[in-house]
Amino acid sequence: MNAPARRDITRRALAIGAATGIYGISFGVLSVAAGLSPAQTCAMSLLVFTGASQFATVGVIAAGGSAAAALAPALLLAARNGVYGLSLVPVLRGRLASRALQAQLVIDESTAMARAQDDAAAAHRAFLATGLSVFLFWNLGTLAGAIAGSGLGDPRRLGLDAMFPAAFLALLAPQLRRPGAPVAAVSGALLATALVPFTQVGVPILFSAFGVIPGLIVLRRAQAAA
């Protein structure tokens, strides 16, 4: 890996981090609007550090659900980090303590950057640079959003409750290009909507996971046809 290649990785890592900072600000505002304290909001970004799960948690709580109701869907959303971690095993070498620390940085962005490199050394550098950059900007953004959000008034009057579905839609859209994903999305949304009148907050989200089944069937057919 030469110097220009290293600089290129650093530059991309910073750009991705800065973009994530904007999401961090949004998360901070919405979390405080949902009733979490600024300290809890910042602790969540530091310790949980996986965006979709964090948005899901504060979304369920904002809708009146208990923390317990928020936990299961949030962890299901975090399950893909497990897959990322497995795919990064050849990249994340070193002592146990070092690997344990780096595991906190296993997220969408760092995995995607690592996978885009040609060799293991570049992949490790890309993983670390992107993970640290996103960690820094995500947490700075969260802090800024939590402070700004604390000064806002009634969340409903300001339309902040409408920000949640908009945020999830923006997170969903780029994932829909994969075969099977549109079917999985529609199935999950319909299943959850149907369950709203009969179950507690958070439960419909949990059951929407079954939407993955028709999605996988379509994916298999697409792969068989290819």
Add this chain to the structure above:
Amino acid sequence: MSWTALLALAAGAYVLKAVGPVVVGNRQLPADVTQALELLSVPLVAALVAVQTLDGGGKLVLDARVPALAVAAVLVWRRAPFPVVLLAAAATAALLRL
């Protein structure tokens, strides 16, 4: 949200991230399992869109969040930046509630 629940979430999220680098080593998961786990977030996030738009406290309601989501959908489709999508959705709902 209690601190206990928050720490439980943090612990659970960390364990998931650490399974590969810390526990598993070089073994490979079956391709079926990997595919299912990678697709899992799609129905969950789609359900969040639907429920956060239509849930009116245990019953389905159509309120200002529906047109707000429609505005957001157009902006997402036009590839508007994330903050613009969120602010437009909030502004739409806020204006309809005046």
